[in-house]
Amino acid sequence: MTSFSIKRVNAIFVKDWKDLQRNSYVLFTLALPLFFAAWLGRIGEDSAEMIAFPIVFALVIAGAFVQAAMVAEEKEKNTLRGLLLSPASVTEVFVGKSLLSGIMTVAVVTGCIWLAEFKVPSLPLFALSIVIALVLFLAIGTLLGLLSRTVMETSIIGMPVMLIFGMSSMFKSMITNETILTVLDYLPNELLMKIWSGLESGSFVGESFLILTVWALVSVAATVVVYRKRRMD
């Protein structure tokens, strides 16, 4: 654990990249948000919420789901065990993987922005919000992958996560309970929407950034704790 090797991280990244190109499940999952964004672009939707939605969807699907599937598959096919019996450390394996999922997610998010004709407000801060969200969703994806035994299981365990973190704004209008509505306001997707609309209107977004960062840190910590507990399986 003492040494961290960029060369080994790169080896994992290259392997995952080659594998991704032949993994139809992952490729299809990555394409979903793009189809959705293209459809929104076609129908000329221009409510800010609707247009921001495919970007959140892309973060959840590409960040969390793809990462979860990749981690779970390494466990399901016993390839993770092989890696851990080599000089590669757990950190190197997960960093290599997250790097690839991260790059793919950024590509999909960019594609969604373009297809849905979303106008990016204040690029540096917008990019920062995407990076924080990326850390959050990659950690959640890794966590889901660690908790599932198979790739199939990730989509089952992942469903509630997607509903809550990805689509809560969709069914917000159906909820009347004040407490639930307040809780929903603190969900990452709501925070992201708030940040983006704030950036556009020029209102204060510091608090939302802060809460989002706390989310990211807590989920990274949770992932590390779960991994430590499950190491000797």
Added chain:
Amino acid sequence: MMEQIIEVNNLVKSFGDKPALKNVDFCVRKGETIGFLGPSGSGKTTTIKILTAQLAATAGDVRVFGEPAHLLKDPARMKKIGILTDNSGLYDRLTVQDNLALYADLYGVRKERIREVLAMVNLLGEERTPVKKLSKGMKQRVTLARAILHKPALLFLDEPTSALDPTTTKQIHEGLRELNREGTTIFLTTHDMDEAEALCDRVAFLHDGEIKLFDTPQNLRTMSGSPTISLLLKDKTTVTVEPDESGAAAIAGYMASGNLLTIHSNEPTLGDLFVQLTGRNL
């Protein structure tokens, strides 16, 4: 004194209250090839998992390269170890070449070495085949190639030839002997007596989580009683004699009368000894 690569003292492993290994003691010296022979469920894989820090021992002292096995996870030390187990998978969608290239990078081995190991496991020409299109035996050979890519100082093999045909098995054995000559210490498990005899300097009989015997194949064979001699006569009857004076006299008699067709010595096998010892077949 020769350098000890593996030292195991009073090793106990239980799964819940079910004992898998009971008080196992042994040492492996540098340059040896050691075989653990035993029927299914005797604890062979469990032993390898503990030696490679995939499982924690319930009790006892386990040292690899002079240090406690559970401290193994350090890149510098993992580079000295190679492992073939049925649970260290390959990437199905990747080609043979890409699977090995990953490990070449992780071990810091030059890519030309991939051709060398593929030649050893007789898979040259399959570089571009995706692993999912290989047969079981071919996959096992790719996993073996991966385990020896970095010429480890210590190689663990869990039933390395269980899915292979006799010709390929022979070729793999030759490759393993070559690796051993170059200095690799080998710890292998097998169900196969012939494999143990062909490769191992010393063999341990494992039964119900205990080492029943641990010795060279020659010593083990003499332990299982002296060989007998079978004579096939012209009238197609078989006579069995002891290799002593009376046997010699009998053989001389048959030869003088021109009755003898063939002489055959019945060496006791390790398999016979195992059955004598445990009342169980391998």
